[in-house]
Amino acid sequence: MSTSAIEKVNGHALAAEPRFDPVALAEADAIRTKADADAKAARIKAEAAADAARTLATEEAEKQRIANERAAMRLEKEKADHAAHLAEKAAKTAKANAEREKAEEAAAEQEKGAAQLAAEQERTERMWKLGARAIYGVGLIIAAPVQFLAFWDPKRPFLVAAPALLEGLALVLAFGAAWAVAHRRDVMPYRIGIMMGALIAAGINLWHGATDEAIGLNAGLIGAIASLGGPVVLMAYEHGIAQKADGIPSWREKRATARAEAEERAARKRVASDKRDAEHAAAQAKALAESRAVEEQKRRDTDRQQGHPEVWAVAEAMRSARGAQHVTEQIWADAWQRVTGSKTVGITAEIEARSRAAEARMTTVTKTPVLGEFSLVGSQIKPRQKKGPEAPDGRRKNGGTPPVRRPGDTQPYSEGARRQIGRETASRKVEEAGE
Numbered sequence: 393m394s395t396s397a398i399e400k401v402n403g404h405a406l407a408a409e410p411r412f413d414p415v416a417l418a419e420a421d422a423i424r425t426k427a428d429a430d431a432k433a434a435r436i437k438a439e440a441a442a443d444a445a446r447t448l449a450t451e452e453a454e455k456q457r458i459a460n461e462r463a464a465m466r467l468e469k470e471k472a473d474h475a476a477h478l479a480e481k482a483a484k485t486a487k488a489n490a491e492r493e494k495a496e497e498a499a500a501e502q503e504k505g506a507a508q509l510a511a512e513q514e515r516t517e518r519m520w521k522l523g524a525r526a527i528y529g530v531g532l533i534i535a536a537p538v539q540f541l542a543f544w545d546p547k548r549p550f551l552v553a554a555p556a557l558l559e560g561l562a563l564v565l566a567f568g569a570a571w572a573v574a575h576r577r578d579v580m581p582y583r584i585g586i587m588m589g590a591l592i593a594a595g596i597n598l599w600h601g602a603t604d605e606a607i608g609l610n611a612g613l614i615g616a617i618a619s620l621g622g623p624v625v626l627m628a629y630e631h632g633i634a635q636k637a638d639g640i641p642s643w644r645e646k647r648a649t650a651r652a653e654a655e656e657r658a659a660r661k662r663v664a665s666d667k668r669d670a671e672h673a674a675a676q677a678k679a680l681a682e683s684r685a686v687e688e689q690k691r692r693d694t695d696r697q698q699g700h701p702e703v704w705a706v707a708e709a710m711r712s713a714r715g716a717q718h719v720t721e722q723i724w725a726d727a728w729q730r731v732t733g734s735k736t737v738g739i740t741a742e743i744e745a746r747s748r749a750a751e752a753r754m755t756t757v758t759k760t761p762v763l764g765e766f767s768l769v770g771s772q773i774k775p776r777q778k779k780g781p782e783a784p785d786g787r788r789k790n791g792g793t794p795p796v797r798r799p800g801d802t803q804p805y806s807e808g809a810r811r812q813i814g815r816e817t818a819s820r821k822v823e824e825a826g827e
Contacts, residue, residue, distance in 0.1 A: 422812035490557055509625075524629040528566070531622030532559055538615030541607050542600035560624040561589035569627065575633040586623045593619035603738065689718055696724065703731045 539555035569582035594616035602611010696719070697704045707719045707727035718724060728737045734744065 419812065426812065426816065520629055520632075524625045527625045528563070528622035531618035532563070534618035535559060535593060535615045535622075538597045538601065538607060538611055539593065542596060542604065558593040559619070560590060562586050562593065562619075565589060566623060566626045566630065569630045570633075573630055578636050579630065583627055586627055590620050590623040693719060698729075703727050706730055 422484040444453050446552055536555050536559055539558060540552065543554045547550055565582050565585040569579050569586065571577075572579040572582055597615030598612050601607045601609050601615065604612075673803075696707075704719075706728075707724050710723050710727055711719050714723065719727075725735075725737050729735050734740065
């Protein structure tokens with residue numbers, strides 16, 4: 393049976409129909425697939441960039457918020473510190489003012505006390521001076537009549553001047569003693585002269601009172617006491633004035649000075665005792681620390697010798713060569729580097745290799761891309777829709793059993809698809825090389 397092609401219909405030539413080209417179809421499918429994948433990758437990349445931008449903006453906003461909060465907190469802290477500083481300064485100023493006022497009050501009280509003491513001293517000195525001179529005058533009044541009676545002789549009237557000589561001798565020497573005190577001269581000769589004149593006058597009064605019935609023993613005894621008492625009292629006054637002028641301390645001042653010196657010696661002894669106790673405690677603490685250091689060094693040496701004998705041998709040799717007392721940390725570090733090659737004590741080549749291998753594995757795991765070269769594969773995978781339990785199987789003519797697949801059942805890729813796969817592989821390798 394022969395077939396003839398229809399070339400004309402109703403007198404018109406038929407147009408040539410395009411024939412089916414599988415290569416072109418495959419190339420079109422590959423181009424379309426690549427375009428879809430590129431579009432999806434671009435969309436994912438844009439979404440990722442947008443998400444990253446939003447995340448970065450959120451992080452920047454959070455950082456700015458935290459920075460603002462920290463700045464506000466720092467400002468509040470500075471304000472609080474400034475307020476505390478002002479309060480502390482005000483408290484110090486108030487304390488200084490109070491201390492100054494207290495010191496001024498104490499100084500005023502001390503000046504007041506010193507003024508009162510000076511006034512009291514001046515009053516007592518004036519009373520003592522007047523009393524001494526009054527006693528001298530009273531004694532002269534009592535002793536002079538006795539001596540006038542003793543020396544009165546109508547045949548020798550000139551002897552009436554003897555009482556004035558005897559009593560005046562002590563008085564003039566007392567004036568001389570006062571002059572010596574005022575001019576800071578030696579007062580002892582004047583005191584000796586005063587006592588000699590007073591003793592002579594007292595002896596004359598006592599002798600005449602005992603031998604002359606007209607005078608009597610009582611008058612002679614009173615006259616002797618008056619002749620001695622007045623000069624002695626006046627000499628005691630001048631002696632106190634002389635000691636004050638010469639700066640000679642009194643018995644009370646000497647006792648106070650001796651008591652202060654004794655307290656100072658006791659304080660020095662306590663300080664010395666405390667210092668000895670502190671030095672002894674420090675020596676004990678130092679000895680204890682040294683003993684603990686020796687024990688720790690022994691423990692460390694034993695541990696290193698047992699755990700790292702090769703390194704210990706080198707460290708011992710270096711210690712001996714350097715003249716060190718024991719293996720120091722520097723010697724041990726140098727010996728460790730010489731034996732293991734590692735500058736970090738405790739790290740060997742095996743430990744370093746395992747650490748680097750673990751670090752490389754962790755880097756590989758953490759830096760493996762989720763999209764990358766799997767994007768094309770993922771774009772071809774669609775989520776399977778779940779069927780209900782009552783839905784039909786959907787497979788026909790085989791009773792629901794999947795067909796058996798044999799080699800050669802799958803149609804091989806077309807030449808255009810292979811070329812497209814090659815181009816994508818080359819492009820991916822260039823991108824990876826560029827990264």
